[in-house]
Amino acid sequence: MVSTTPLQDISALPDVESRLLLSTAKLNFDEDLLDEIRTLSDQISDWESVTDKSIKKFSATFLNRALVESSTEGLPSDPMRRLGNFARFTNLRALRTTAAQLQFHRTCVEPLGVKHAYLKGIALYSQFGGNIADRFCRDIDVLVEERRFKEVILTAVKHGYRVVMSSRPLKFATSRNDIEFVTMFSGDVGLMSPDDVLIEVHRRLDKQSEIFDSNAALETTVSVKVSDVILNTLNWSLHFTYVCYHHSRHFWSHLHWIADLDLMIKSPVFDQDKLSETASAYGLQPTTNASIEFYDLISRPNLWHEAIQQPGLANDFLKYCLINLQGGLELENALKQNASGRDLLSDAQISPERSKEMFENHRQINVHPTLSQYLKYPVPAPLFWLYRVQRYLIFVRDRILKKSNLQKQLSQYPLPPLQKEPKD
Secondary structure, eight states, rough: OOOOOOOTTTTSOOOOHHHHHHHTTOOOHHHHHHHHHHHHHOOOOHHHHHHHHHHHOOHHHHHHHHHHTOOOOOOHHHHHHHHHHHHHHHHHHHHHHHHHHHHHIIIIIGGGGGGGGEESHHHHHHHTTGGGGGGGOOOOEEEOOOGGGGHHHHHHTTTTOOOEEETTTEEOOOSSHHHHHHHHHHHEEEOOOTEEEEEEEESSSSSSHHHHHOOHHHHHHHEEEETTTTEEHHHHHHHHHHHHHHHHTTTTTTTHHHHHHHHTTTTTTTOOHHHHHHHHHHTTTTHHHHHHHHHHTTGGGGHHHTTTSSSSSHHHHHHHHHTTOOOOOHHHHHHHTTSOBTTSGGGGSOOOOHHHHHHHHHSOOOOOOOOOHHHHHHHOGGGGGHHHHHHHHHHHHHHHHHHHHHHHHTTSSOOOOOOOOOOE
16 A cells, blocks of 8 residues: 655654664675664664564565674564574575576576676675575566577576466466567566576667667676676666666665665776766766765754755655665555656756757657557557557547637637738
């Protein structure tokens, strides 16, 4: 259920809980932070609530380790037992997901010699030197080159992976025609591994915005070693930029994403100048700058109440992160109703020049077939062109209705009669 907390006024949110959850969403804790954790812990009155939020927001491993390292005393046994159990579950799940990623790579990517880049999660932690067992991973993301996209999917099907057609309800492809459609038109295809781990194969880095050049990204990948397997991921500055874009697109709704920032910013490879160069090339320097400011703001809770009332991307990131502590996916979707679109929380996330380029690219009519069309009216592959016709007709209909509605509104305010020109 969506929180009843007004989105424009979150001053009533529980400061102590929020401060503890955000301050512990890190990989390492110095003595000053451990002192703060002890102080905050003494003020917590509802540990069930704190535990529940850390589990829902995927930061249980970080909170659990923070409480252990701070040697905080007098904590209630039931919530702590539950927290510890979920932290161990996260560790095991991460290892299981890692095994699934390596198996997928060995059977469906490496033998084909396809250009690829694993994204976020396990690849990110391997690249920046984190402990992959700490990172909660629901799925695996991999970008592959467009011309080999279908080949990767078909190879996976031969090895027992099932093609996901919808997630609510969960439905798998049952025919070659289903697979033909998604490999032709879907931006990404979900594959359920034989041991039930979801792998999303992407043909592009973004959803609708066309911010990133996926082909160029695949030309600059770097190798990382996961267990005894070598695989590729995005070069570090692009990976940083992409992660900030992705997490802000989801309103920083999960706390393990703050830990991602902690990992990347504190990494020995981090270079602000190099990051600025890469982010600027995609018009996303406002997003990466705001993400770093947001990370800094987290450790200054005395500024929170002032910050969330003031404009600014970093302040917005903090505000929406705090709001999302109160709910789940339904709340995040409600927030998206007020977003700028184009995969961005705000137009301020991208440079005006890049925004203009994106606008020009989207001026043409979009008649690209969608999966929702196919699921509603499945037709054989030779008739897939009908979906484009349907999309075009819908576009024309909507334009007519929009114009008709506008004319109806204008009819309420008739123009004055034309004045006759005076005769000489």
